[in-house]
Amino acid sequence: MARPKLEIGTYGEIAVKEESPGSWRATARYRDLDGTTRLVKAYGQSESKAKAALKSKLKKRRRGPGGVDAELTPDSTVAELLKHWLSVCESEYAAAVRAGGHPVKSEGTIFHYRRCAEKVVIPALGENTLRELSTPRVDRFLRELEGNVKMARTVLSQACTFAIRYGAMEYSPVLAAFKPPRSTRRPRALTPDEAVLIRDRIVAWQRAKHHGPRRGSDRLELFDLLLATGCRIGEVLALDWSDVHGLDDGGPVTLRVGWHLDFKNRRVPLRKGNADPITLTVASLGVDALRRQRARGLPWDLVFPSSVGTPQQESNVYRNWRAARGEDLDWIKTHTLRKTVVTAVERRLGLEAAARQAGHASTEVTRMHYVERNQIVPDHTAALDEFSLRFRSVGTEGTEKAG
Numbered sequence: 001m002a003r004p005k006l007e008i009g010t011y012g013e014i015a016v017k018e019e020s021p022g023s024w025r026a027t028a029r030y031r032d033l034d035g036t037t038r039l040v041k042a043y044g045q046s047e048s049k050a051k052a053a054l055k056s057k058l059k060k061r062r063r064g065p066g067g068v069d070a071e072l073t074p075d076s077t078v079a080e081l082l083k084h085w086l087s088v089c090e091s092e093y094a095a096a097v098r099a100g101g102h103p104v105k106s107e108g109t110i111f112h113y114r115r116c117a118e119k120v121v122i123p124a125l126g127e128n129t130l131r132e133l134s135t136p137r138v139d140r141f142l143r144e145l146e147g148n149v150k151m152a153r154t155v156l157s158q159a160c161t162f163a164i165r166y167g168a169m170e171y172s173p174v175l176a177a178f179k180p181p182r183s184t185r186r187p188r189a190l191t192p193d194e195a196v197l198i199r200d201r202i203v204a205w206q207r208a209k210h211h212g213p214r215r216g217s218d219r220l221e222l223f224d225l226l227l228a229t230g231c232r233i234g235e236v237l238a239l240d241w242s243d244v245h246g247l248d249d250g251g252p253v254t255l256r257v258g259w260h261l262d263f264k265n266r267r268v269p270l271r272k273g274n275a276d277p278i279t280l281t282v283a284s285l286g287v288d289a290l291r292r293q294r295a296r297g298l299p300w301d302l303v304f305p306s307s308v309g310t311p312q313q314e315s316n317v318y319r320n321w322r323a324a325r326g327e328d329l330d331w332i333k334t335h336t337l338r339k340t341v342v343t344a345v346e347r348r349l350g351l352e353a354a355a356r357q358a359g360h361a362s363t364e365v366t367r368m369h370y371v372e373r374n375q376i377v378p379d380h381t382a383a384l385d386e387f388s389l390r391f392r393s394v395g396t397e398g399t400e401k402a403g
Contacts (some may be wrong), residue, residue, distance in 0.1 A: 227285065
């Protein structure tokens with residue numbers, strides 16, 4: 001009778017043999033993920049050590065991409081699924097970095113996914129099996145969340161798609177579940193008067209006497225450069241003086257924006273979302289800010305370094321911003337400056353130019369999230385003049401009477 005086939009991901013009886021004094025060999029048949037049964041062996045200084053070495057080897061072999069256990073089934077729990085999915089995400093990120101490519105998910109994105117999975121999703125749904133994870137159950141979970149709804153839905157959705165790919169689920173129960181509505185807030189830009197008011201408050205805040213550590217002495221220069229370029233705060237804080245060109249040439253001053261700060265406040269290549277570098281021409285208020293910052297004579301390469309030469313924490317800038325701005329203008333964030341720049345360029349040069357200033361790949365993101373809608377319709381009466389001329393030519397009594 002033919003020997004029965006092993007199930008995929010399992011092994012047969014372990015055989016141990018002493019090959020020489022102090023050298024033992026353990027072997028077992030193992031059926032790999034491709035369906036082929038192969039002989040696997042391991043060695044040890046004793047029978048038990050050889051057997052333990054083989055079991056460890058078989059355990060590693062049983063794992064697929066990113067260390068994912070081949071036994072992801074409908075009876076696996078949501079917690080197990082999330083663990084496996086995150087493991088693959090991290091493995092794919094590491095592989096992309098080693099190959100010199102751009103990871104689909106950044107290290108920061110994976111960090112936030114893991115935190116959401118461990119703090120939000122697993123405590124509520126972790127012990128449910130995948131066959132028990134129904135659309136009504138996911139829907140109720142999402143509706144009852146007080147925060148992190150969008151992130152939790154994203155985590156569950158991507159993990160379920162992963163489970164489908166591994167044959168552990170037939171469909172995603174997240175697709176028809178509750179989806180938080182999109183924000184209805186429209187982009188709002190600063191007026192010139194509001195920009196002057198904010199700038200004056202920053203100056204007053206820096207000059208005010210207070211107890212404690214010295215206040216940021218470059219907040220005014222930072223504000224001016226943000227308003228002169230429309231860059232993100234993390235991109236400006238990552239600027240190196242080698243990225244600044246033409247400051248002493250008497251011509252246009254440009255910035256090569258090709259770095260940003262990641263979630264660990266490290267200066268890393270490319271812009272947010274692994275976008276390609278761009279070169280911007282700096283408006284005059286930004287040129288003046290760069291010259292003032294350089295005149296401080298700081299002994300570091302960063303344009304806006306911390307007191308020890310490292311990149312400044314974005315959170316510190318935000319905290320200073322709120323203190324200087326005041327609660328009466330709490331709608332104004334640092335990102336409002338980016339929207340202000342993009343809106344100003346769109347008003348003067350059109351949507352395509354605004355998208356290029358922002359470094360967006362398409363105008364749709366620019367239009368929906370950055371440009372404040374103009375409520376004043378331009379004078380288009382010239383397009384209607386032909387009607388006026390024709391009406392005047394026939395007089396006030398109409399065509400029939402005039403004929």
